[in-house]
Amino acid sequence: MKCLTPENFAIKFGRYGGLFVPETLVQPLTDLSAAYERLKGSDQFKSELESLRKNFAGRPTPLYFARNLSRKLDCKVYLKREDLVHGGAHKLNNTLGQALVAKNMGKTRLIAETGAGQHGVATAIVGANLGFETQVYMGEVDIERQKMNVYRMELMGAEVIPVRSGSRTLKDAINEAMRDWAASFDHTHYLLGTAAGAHPFPSMVRDFQSVIGIEARRQIQEAEGRLPDSIVACVGGGSNAMGIFAPFLKDEVRLLAVEAGGRGPGKNDKTADSGASLGYGTDGVLHGALTKILQDPYGQILESYSVAAGLDYPGVGPELAFLAETGRVQPKIADDHTAMQGFRALSRLEGIIPALESAHAVGYALQEPEALGDLVIINISGRGDKDLTTVMEYENL
Amino acid sequence: MRISEAFLASPLLIVYICAGDPTPEATPDLVRRLEKAGADIIEIGLPHSDPIADGPTIQAAAQRAIAAGMNTDKYFQAAAVAKVAVPKVFMGYYNMIYARGLDKFARDCAKSGITGMIVPDLPPEEAAPLQEACIKNAVDLIFLVAPNTPPARLKMIEEETSGFLYLVARTGVTGARSEVLQDTRDLIARVPGRKPKAVGFGISTPEQAAEVIRAGADAAIVGSVCVDLIARGKIEELEQLVREMKAAVKGAAKAKLQ
Numbered sequence: 001m002k003c004l005t006p007e008n009f010a011i012k013f014g015r016y017g018g019l020f021v022p023e024t025l026v027q028p029l030t031d032l033s034a035a036y037e038r039l040k041g042s043d044q045f046k047s048e049l050e051s052l053r054k055n056f057a058g059r060p061t062p063l064y065f066a067r068n069l070s071r072k073l074d075c076k077v078y079l080k081r082e083d084l085v086h087g088g089a090h091k092l093n094n095t096l097g098q099a100l101v102a103k104n105m106g107k108t109r110l111i112a113e114t115g116a117g118q119h120g121v122a123t124a125i126v127g128a129n130l131g132f133e134t135q136v137y138m139g140e141v142d143i144e145r146q147k148m149n150v151y152r153m154e155l156m157g158a159e160v161i162p163v164r165s166g167s168r169t170l171k172d173a174i175n176e177a178m179r180d181w182a183a184s185f186d187h188t189h190y191l192l193g194t195a196a197g198a199h200p201f202p203s204m205v206r207d208f209q210s211v212i213g214i215e216a217r218r219q220i221q222e223a224e225g226r227l228p229d230s231i232v233a234c235v236g237g238g239s240n241a242m243g244i245f246a247p248f249l250k251d252e253v254r255l256l257a258v259e260a261g262g263r264g265p266g267k268n269d270k271t272a273d274s275g276a277s278l279g280y281g282t283d284g285v286l287h288g289a290l291t292k293i294l295q296d297p298y299g300q301i302l303e304s305y306s307v308a309a310g311l312d313y314p315g316v317g318p319e320l321a322f323l324a325e326t327g328r329v330q331p332k333i334a335d336d337h338t339a340m341q342g343f344r345a346l347s348r349l350e351g352i353i354p355a356l357e358s359a360h361a362v363g364y365a366l367q368e369p370e371a372l373g374d375l376v377i378i379n380i381s382g383r384g385d386k387d388l389t390t391v392m393e394y395e396n397l
Numbered sequence: 398m399r400i401s402e403a404f405l406a407s408p409l410l411i412v413y414i415c416a417g418d419p420t421p422e423a424t425p426d427l428v429r430r431l432e433k434a435g436a437d438i439i440e441i442g443l444p445h446s447d448p449i450a451d452g453p454t455i456q457a458a459a460q461r462a463i464a465a466g467m468n469t470d471k472y473f474q475a476a477a478v479a480k481v482a483v484p485k486v487f488m489g490y491y492n493m494i495y496a497r498g499l500d501k502f503a504r505d506c507a508k509s510g511i512t513g514m515i516v517p518d519l520p521p522e523e524a525a526p527l528q529e530a531c532i533k534n535a536v537d538l539i540f541l542v543a544p545n546t547p548p549a550r551l552k553m554i555e556e557e558t559s560g561f562l563y564l565v566a567r568t569g570v571t572g573a574r575s576e577v578l579q580d581t582r583d584l585i586a587r588v589p590g591r592k593p594k595a596v597g598f599g600i601s602t603p604e605q606a607a608e609v610i611r612a613g614a615d616a617a618i619v620g621s622v623c624v625d626l627i628a629r630g631k632i633e634e635l636e637q638l639v640r641e642m643k644a645a646v647k648g649a650a651k652a653k654l655q
Contacts, residue, residue, distance in 0.1 A: 009522035020491055020518050022450040024543040024568050026550075165456050166446065178449045183569030185545075285492040285518070286447065298468045299496030300446040 010199035013322035019198045021288045025178065028185035029288075033200040035105045040207065045100060052096050056129065057086045059093075059211065063219035063377070068349040069362075073369045073376075078223070079352070080216045080244060080379045089355060089382030090212060090240045091122035095191060097208030099126035102189035109133040109188040113177045115142055115170030116309030117149025118355075118382060119193030124158035126191075134158040137176045139169040142309065149386060167303045170313055174287050194237025195317040198288025202242075202317050209243025216377055217247050229373025230254035233381070234360040235331075236275060236310050238317035240381035249328065256371065257320060258364040260306030261335030272302040277316040278324045278331035286315040292324075307336040307394060308356035310382075332371075338363035340394060343384065355382035356390065398484045400438065400513050400537050400560035404593045408610045408650045409437035410643045411595055413488060413620030415458035416441050416475055417467025418627060427627065428479035434636040435643030436483060438616070440515065443472050443489035450517040452572030454621040458628060469497055469505075477509035486513035486539070486560075494527065503530035513537040513560045521557040531559070541565050542588070544580040552589050561593040561616065566600065566609070573601035573622045577608045585613045603638075603645030610649035617646055 010019035019029060039045040053059040061081045070077045082090040095112075102110060110132045114120030120136040127134030136153055140162045143150055150160050166172035174197075181190040195205040220228055231248060233241035235257045245255045262274035272294040274280060281292035286301060294302040294314040304314040323329035334342070339356055342363030347353045354362060358381045365378055384391075403409060412431050416424045424441070431439050444459035444467055451459070476485055487506055494502045494516065506514060514536055519527065521540050531538040537560030542551050545568060555562050566581040567574070581596060588594055596609040597618030606617035619642060626635040 009520075018523055019520060020523055021520070022517050022543075023520060023541045023546060023554075023565060024450075026520055027543075027545045027547065165453070166460070171447065175447055175449050179452070179570045182450075183567075185568070283495070285490075285495055287449075288518075290495075293492075295492070295496065297496065298470075299490075299493040300463065301492075 011203055013319045014325065016289065016291050016318035016321045017199060017202060018290050019288060020285045020290065021198050022182060024182040028181065029198055029200065036101055036200055036204050039101055039104055045104065049097060049100055053211065057092050057096060058084060060215045061085060063216055063223065065223065066350050069346065072349065073365060073372065075369065075372050076375045077365070078220060078377045080212060080377055082212060082240065082379060082381045083352070083354065083358070083383035087122050087125050088385065089118045089122070090209060090243060091119045091193060092125060093211055093243065094193065094205050094208045094239060095122040095126045098189065098191045098204070099130050099132065102132070102191070103130055105189065107187055107189040109135070109184070110191050111135050111137065111177050111180050111188055112191045112193060113137045113170065113173035114193065115173070115312055116386065117142070117146040117153070118310060118386070120158070120160070121149055121152050123191050124153040124156040127158055128156040136160050137163050137173040139163045139167070139173050141168045142170065145309065169303070171301065178287070194239040195242045195319065196237040196287060196289060196291065196315055202289065202319050205239050206242040206246055206319060209239050210246045212240065212243040212379065213245060213247035216244060220377060224375060227251050227253055228375045228377045230256055230371065230376045231379070232256045232258060232361045232365055232372070232376060233379040234258045234311060234357045235278065235316060235320060236260070236313045236357065237315070238320040240379055242317060242319060244379045245329065254373065255329045256332050256364070257324065257329050258332045258334050258360045260308060260311035260360060261333040261338070262305040262307070264335060272314060273305050275304040275306040275311040275313055276333050277314060278320065279333050281316070289318045291318040292316055292321045307339060307390065308360060310355065310357040311360065332364050334360040334364040334367065336394070338367055340391070341366060343391060352380065353384035354380050355384050356387045357381055359384070398482060398512065400484045400486070403437055403484050404561065404615060406437070407593060407615040408646050409616040410435060410606065410639070410646045411438040411440060411616050411618040412436040412623055412639060413440040413442060413618065414627065415444055415455060415462055415624055416472050417444055417462030417465055418458040418624070419461060420465045421467050421471045421475060424475040425479035428481055428485070430632065430636055431639060432481040432483050434639035436639055438484045438486055439481065440486045440488045440618070441476060443469065443487065443493055445490040445493055448490060450570055452570040452621065454573070454625050455571050458624045469493060473505045473509045476511055480510070484513060485511045486515060487511050488515040491516050491519045499527050499530040503534040503536050506536050507534040511536065513539055515539045515563060517541060521554055539563050542584070544568055544584050548587070551587060555588060555590045555592055558592060561595045562588060564588070564594055564596045564614065566596050566598045571598055571621055574599035577605050581609065582612045585609065603641045606642045607645040607649035610646050611653055617642070
């Protein structure tokens with residue numbers, strides 16, 4: 001007899017999610033899940049997190065009425081300004097929460113994966129601030145592409161470990177962090193950066209990011225006296241999208257999840273020219289969860305591609321896979337070109353340079369304004385300073 | 398051969414190789430050579446792009462094999478051609494099975510003479526559908542326990558496993574190590590039931606193999622060191638190592654009886 005049924009072993013979202021990991025990682029994940037369940041109800045934990053959010057991260061972030069963009073799209077557009085969170089992106093919402101959990105569990109070391117470096121930077125920030133030894137796994141290819149973020153992490157005392165296995169990008173950095181954790185869990189917390197992977201990460205990361213949607217809900221009520229017709233967010237693994245969507249799941253609000261179309265659907269079995277796992281992917285297991293993934297017919301994971309490194313991931317969080325299947329969330333696709341248009345438009349119209357990831361959400365809104373209704377919130381998940389070199393190179397191609 | 402028959406002659410030496418490394422065509426011959434050198438069970442790994450339980454040696458082998466064109470169709474062809482008297486066991490990641498379809502995969506195992514499956518990223522709690530497919534096709538689904546598996550869970554996994562119980566000798570990933578840890582000995586002593594116990598992860602020398610048998614294991618599993626020898630083209634050394642490990646395992650059994 002199994003002492004744990006699949007139901008209480010790992011939360012599932014329909015058939016998605018689960019805990020598909022080597023036996024060595026089952027206990028660390030079970031311990032993490034128990035600690036998180038205990039802490040999330042604790043007043044002390046909540047007030048400590050609240051204080052860090054307010055005094056360190058700079059929350060609440062504004063919900064800004066974008067007058068010029070509204071005129072262009074012929075509807076009322078509000079921007080949720082996660083680009084103003086300390087560190088320059090929503091990533092800190094998650095790292096603050098998880099680092100506090102890790103501290104309560106008595107861990108002394110944080111490990112994390114990073115693609116573009118934003119999650120690595122957010123982990124380095126909490127590592128320095130809360131006193132952890134911090135090591136960040138980063139693909140060799142990404143280290144070359146994101147030298148500034150590597151230096152930022154190092155300035156804050158984190159060590160960046162180059163990943164030379166596999167495709168030497170984000171997915172391999174996650175593999176390497178999981179391998180490290182399988183030997184180091186006694187004193188180390190694995191601080192996964194998105195609402196994907198094995199239980200409890202999808203639920204825990206969603207909860208920590210839900211602060212975005214909770215604030216936005218209150219702010220739009222104050223400003224407009226009603227809920228929006230739609231919310232637009234970009235999706236890589238899905239943490240900023242789940243963060244803003246989660247508090248609106250029961251409302252009549254259209255939830256539009258914009259994935260990276262990259263150069264378009266993959267043309268052969270070896271590469272996927274996009275990061276659109278909801279749009280172009282099929283069911284499979286990656287990094288511990290059953291979800292939608294980009295894979296070949298045999299189950300080998302494909303390398304994804306997007307001009308936005310933060311959307312360059314061949315999987316997606318299991319809850320989004322579920323919500324897309326039920327129709328509650330509508331997956332949409334914006335390719336590189338559309339994202340560039342969003343990037344330029346928001347910079348020029350509002351004086352806000354968005355991250356290339358967030359520019360996918362803006363670009364989609366420009367492309368399909370009729371899908372937005374009369375009142376829309378676009379989640380600006382990060383600021384675009386990190387992307388200037390990429391944009392300059394793209395424009396010169 | 399079914400795994401349970403092999404264990405009638407325990408202690409055993411189990412040898413792992415990565416299918417398709419260096420080429421898909423080389424695999425059947427390697428399997429036959431391993432049998433001749435004394436391997437009692439042969440684990441044939443199906444390479445995956447994202448092998449999270451494996452260290453650098455097996456990761457590199459998987460990458461080479463995929464680059465050389467290994468895929469699941471060729472895997473089963475190679476397994477079918479590699480006719481040996483000892484049990485052949487599949488080892489690979491769950492997504493490769495899921496992509497083919499659980500029933501089809503188990504059926505293809507049976508058709509190609511594979512009588513057991515080891516899936517390192519599939520805990521028993523997630524395994525019910527594959528278990529069903531395995532039972533239908535007379536294939537053993539082998540589960541793993543680790544040094545940090547708590548007692549109640551250890552008992553559950555031992556009850557669920559079929560063929561043998563795979564004891565992961567240490568936390569972390571696969572790869573050759575220099576010593577046998579107290580953790581490993583404790584784990585062997587901790588397994589409550591009577592199903593055969595095979596110890597793997599980190600075993601690379603005849604001495605280590607003998608040590609886990611003396612500590613109470615029914616089989617020693619050796620992988621990365623063999624994969625490394627194949628990578629360097631040292632097939633005669635591989636055969637020699639397997640012969641020596643087999644002798645060490647059998648010798649340790651005699652020492653235990655005295």
